[in-house]
Amino acid sequence: MRALRFFLSRWQNWLGLVIILAFAMTALTAPLLSPPNKTTQGAFKKVGRQTDKTPHPPSEIAPLGTLPGQIDVYHALVWGAREAMQFGLLVALGAFIFGSLFGAIAGYSGGMINNLMMRIADAFLTFPVLAGVVFLQQIVAVTIESMGGIYWFNNDYLGKVVDFQFTPPPFAVFLMKVDPILICLILFSWMPIARLVNTMVITIKNMDFIQAARALGGNPLWIIVRHILPNSVGPAIVLAARDVGSAVILQATITFVGLGGQSAWGMMLSMGRNWVIGPGGDLLATWWVFVPSTAALILFGIGWNLFGDGLAEALEPKASHGGVVIVKHKRKKKAEQVEFEPVRTPSQAVYSHRIAPDTPPEQDPLLQVARDAMSSRDIDKALNAYSHLIAHGRHVQESLDDLIAGARKYPRHAALWKMLGDAFARAGQHENAARAYEQYNKLS
Amino acid sequence: MPPFLQFVVRRLFYALVSLVVITMVLYAGVMLTPPEARARLYIPPGKGGERTTETTINILIEKYHLNEPYLVQYGYWARELLTGKWGYSPTLRADVLDSLLHRTPATLELAFFSLILLIPLGLANGLKAGWRPGGLSDGAFRSLAFLGTSMPPFILSMILLSYFYIKLGWLEPGRIDVTTDLQLTRSGFVDFTGALTLDCLLNGRFDVFLVALKHMVMPVVTLSLYHWATLGRITRATVMNERGKEYITAARARGVRENRLVWHHALRAILAPSLTTMALSAASIVTGIFVVEIIFGRTGVSEVIIISMRSYPDAPAALGFAVYSVLMVLGLMFILDVVQAALDPRVREEVLKA
Numbered sequence: 001m002r003a004l005r006f007f008l009s010r011w012q013n014w015l016g017l018v019i020i021l022a023f024a025m026t027a028l029t030a031p032l033l034s035p036p037n038k039t040t041q042g043a044f045k046k047v048g049r050q051t052d053k054t055p056h057p058p059s060e061i062a063p064l065g066t067l068p069g070q071i072d073v074y075h076a077l078v079w080g081a082r083e084a085m086q087f088g089l090l091v092a093l094g095a096f097i098f099g100s101l102f103g104a105i106a107g108y109s110g111g112m113i114n115n116l117m118m119r120i121a122d123a124f125l126t127f128p129v130l131a132g133v134v135f136l137q138q139i140v141a142v143t144i145e146s147m148g149g150i151y152w153f154n155n156d157y158l159g160k161v162v163d164f165q166f167t168p169p170p171f172a173v174f175l176m177k178v179d180p181i182l183i184c185l186i187l188f189s190w191m192p193i194a195r196l197v198n199t200m201v202i203t204i205k206n207m208d209f210i211q212a213a214r215a216l217g218g219n220p221l222w223i224i225v226r227h228i229l230p231n232s233v234g235p236a237i238v239l240a241a242r243d244v245g246s247a248v249i250l251q252a253t254i255t256f257v258g259l260g261g262q263s264a265w266g267m268m269l270s271m272g273r274n275w276v277i278g279p280g281g282d283l284l285a286t287w288w289v290f291v292p293s294t295a296a297l298i299l300f301g302i303g304w305n306l307f308g309d310g311l312a313e314a315l316e317p318k319a320s321h322g323g324v325v326i327v328k329h330k331r332k333k334k335a336e337q338v339e340f341e342p343v344r345t346p347s348q349a350v351y352s353h354r355i356a357p358d359t360p361p362e363q364d365p366l367l368q369v370a371r372d373a374m375s376s377r378d379i380d381k382a383l384n385a386y387s388h389l390i391a392h393g394r395h396v397q398e399s400l401d402d403l404i405a406g407a408r409k410y411p412r413h414a415a416l417w418k419m420l421g422d423a424f425a426r427a428g429q430h431e432n433a434a435r436a437y438e439q440y441n442k443l444s
Numbered sequence: 445m446p447p448f449l450q451f452v453v454r455r456l457f458y459a460l461v462s463l464v465v466i467t468m469v470l471y472a473g474v475m476l477t478p479p480e481a482r483a484r485l486y487i488p489p490g491k492g493g494e495r496t497t498e499t500t501i502n503i504l505i506e507k508y509h510l511n512e513p514y515l516v517q518y519g520y521w522a523r524e525l526l527t528g529k530w531g532y533s534p535t536l537r538a539d540v541l542d543s544l545l546h547r548t549p550a551t552l553e554l555a556f557f558s559l560i561l562l563i564p565l566g567l568a569n570g571l572k573a574g575w576r577p578g579g580l581s582d583g584a585f586r587s588l589a590f591l592g593t594s595m596p597p598f599i600l601s602m603i604l605l606s607y608f609y610i611k612l613g614w615l616e617p618g619r620i621d622v623t624t625d626l627q628l629t630r631s632g633f634v635d636f637t638g639a640l641t642l643d644c645l646l647n648g649r650f651d652v653f654l655v656a657l658k659h660m661v662m663p664v665v666t667l668s669l670y671h672w673a674t675l676g677r678i679t680r681a682t683v684m685n686e687r688g689k690e691y692i693t694a695a696r697a698r699g700v701r702e703n704r705l706v707w708h709h710a711l712r713a714i715l716a717p718s719l720t721t722m723a724l725s726a727a728s729i730v731t732g733i734f735v736v737e738i739i740f741g742r743t744g745v746s747e748v749i750i751i752s753m754r755s756y757p758d759a760p761a762a763l764g765f766a767v768y769s770v771l772m773v774l775g776l777m778f779i780l781d782v783v784q785a786a787l788d789p790r791v792r793e794e795v796l797k798a
Contacts, residue, residue: 119461119462119465120465120469122462122465123462123465123466123469124466124469125724125727126462126466126726126727126770126773126774126777127466127727127766127769127770127773128727128728128730128731128734128769128770128772128773129727129728129731130731130734130735130746130749130769131731131734131749131762131765131766131769131770132766134749134752134753134762134765134766135470135473135762135763135765135766136473137753137762138752138753138757138758138759138761138762138763139473139474139476139477139481139759139762141757141759142477142481142484142757142759143476143477143478143481145481145484145757146477146478146480146481146484147478151756151757152755152756153753153754153755153756153757154753154754154755155755249596252596252598253596253597253598253735256598256739257598257735257738257739258738258750258753259749259750259753260753269598269599269602273602276602276603276605276606277606277607277610277611281610281611283606283607283611290602294599297596297599298594298595298596298599301594301596302594305593305594
């Protein structure tokens with residue numbers, strides 16, 4: 001909640017949010033905003049003769065004018081938003097899933113495997129995307145060719161040709177359907193996410209609740225997906241959010257330089273590249289050819305960047321202020337809570353998450369940890385676990401019972417009495433709490 | 445061995461390990477294709493390119509062990525790479541390594557001019573801005589950096605081309621215009637290195653040097669703006685953190701002048717983090733170089749992929765280009781690391797300790 005309030009307290013974040021929501025709305029309502037008809041092909045709608053290579057200014061049939069070849073700018077802009085949103089989110093999602101799984105598996109395995117897997121991630125960092133894009137498309141092309149198909153990137157008369165003289169084998173059909181640019185951008189943006197998740201997994205995996213899950217006999221993949229990932233995805237989502245904007249801009253760049261890809265905005269720019277300067281040398285004479293698509297691309301990038309930066313800052317206020325923490329809304333601490341707030345260990349954040357307060361006591365791993373530790377006489381560890389349980393109001397009654405039993409068993413242990421006092425206070429039995437604290441004072 | 449040399453050797457070793465890993469990943473990508481497709485990597489010149497007969501393919505599969513397990517195949521392929529046989533590209537109608545190598549000077553030239561411009565400028569502006577956050581130079585820097593990071597380079601290049609080339613005619617794309625080129629050939633101009641600006645200086649032709657620079661301005665500006673902005677931003681954040689440190693206060697108390705404080709004391713402290721970020725984004729710098737080359741029609745390394753994507757499939761060119769561009773990235777990273785270590789002794793020590 002604090003993070004959310006922090007996020008909403010800055011106008012940059014609002015701006016980012018508004019831009020993204022505007023694009024999302026446009027993307028969702030594209031069929032209403034600009035209904036397709038039988039001349040539409042993808043994001044492009046023809047509103048005149050294709051041989052007419054002069055862009056026409058805004059008119060009734062084309063609200064934002066036309067590109068050379070009489071393609072409606074407005075239609076391409078709206079449907080381009082839909083495609084860009086889909087593409088960006090798919091890339092971010094793919095990178096997020098692949099990166100976090102890769103990082104988590106490496107971190108959980110540890111040792112040599114971790115080293116090797118992280119080396120592979122580093123190796124991907126030294127790979128320029130453009131080379132990857134070309135490489136992947138050529139691999140696909142060569143594969144289709146070796147299956148007996150015909151593949152031309154750019155035939156003189158027909159443009160791109162992918163054809164089989166016979167019924168294509170299923171794998172070839174699959175290859176023809178997949179967008180290599182999408183795969184490629186996923187392949188080249190998962191590494192930072194993997195690194196981040198990897199570090200977090202390594203810190204988390206030796207904590208008590210994971211040990212408990214392992215003791216319960218959970219298999220490794222289940223532990224990673226169910227317990228480790230939920231606790232380490234927050235920052236990874238931030239990275240993925242930043243990827244959305246850059247992926248779309250990169251796709252447009254690739255389309256613009258003619259190395260494949262189907263970015264509608266990129267194609268609009270490449271179709272109108274000779275009309276940036278209109279007749280008479282006036283920069284804005286034919287503005288509708290390039291201003292709308294340029295503005296859309298830039299705004300899309302800015303929106304997601306602002307949103308990502310804001311998220312990062314809200315989740316970790318230290319990150320981008322150079323050590324100065326600006327917290328506008330300070331939470332008032334309640335007096336009673338301060339009294340028995342446990343020592344802040346890194347594990348606390350983990351303990352507080354993901355276990356519903358209404359889990360039955362037998363299934364709460366933390367309570368199990370506490371009880372195990374108590375019965376093996378590791379009282380400090382047990383007390384640490386109980387302090388988390390009590391601080392979050394989880395199974396207070398059970399903890400109280402255990403602590404009473406413990407105090408009977410080890411009456412000379414001061415910290416135990418203090419914890420007992422905390423438990424009583426949390427359960428609302430203030431007289432008992434006072435007596436327990438008195439005992440604690442006597443002993444220490 | 446002196447510590448600096450030790451550092452260099454260690455860095456070289458890391459680069460080598462990275463190279464091995466990335467080529468293995470690349471070949472794993474190749475392994476996804478059937479052996480008949482892999483054989484196309486090895487088709488020699490004159491064997492018909494895409495119309496190769498089945499017998500030739502089978503001979504190639506046999507010769508290069510394309511039915512063996514992954515590691516064996518990788519070994520054979522790596523041996524071919526090391527001996528300089530990068531395959532024959534049917535679309536370029538030339539040997540892949542040769543065509544990459546003779547296009548390299550043009551690319552290096554562009555990279556050199558951009559980096560020489562953007563690194564000092566990025567550091568200086570970021571330093572100036574972060575020293576007095578909220579000041580006039582900070583405001584100016586931040587708005588320009590915002591423009592730089594949010595403007596996609598290809599759109600910037602399109603606008604620059606339209607305005608400065610088509611409308612004003614001040615600057616030009618390409619490497620050199622046809623007239624000058626023809627005169628050069630006639631006047632006995634010698635290509636010593638292949639990098640035009642350097643050759644001009646070696647030949648003592650300063651007029652042509654200016655022409656070459658005129659063709660260089662737009663690509664360099666396009667390429668630099670984005671990375672200048674990111675570098676400056678990181679420097680600014682580091683400086684804001686650094687300027688409150690005690691050693692700065694102590695130096696100020698000793699009576700060190702403010703200018704010296706900024707350009708001497710603070711600068712040394714921020715070099716390492718800023719250049720590290722630069723080294724980490726080396727891949728995106730190289731991609732940027734390719735994009736700019738393609739848009740401005742400079743016939744550098746990226747011409748290889750443009751030609752290979754123009755007609756029928758050409759796997760050797762794409763694979764060779766991928767390996768070559770990784771080499772370029774590793775080289776750039778290595779140079780940035782060494783520069784950083786030469787300027788900041790802490791970096792050397794850290795690496796040697798590790």
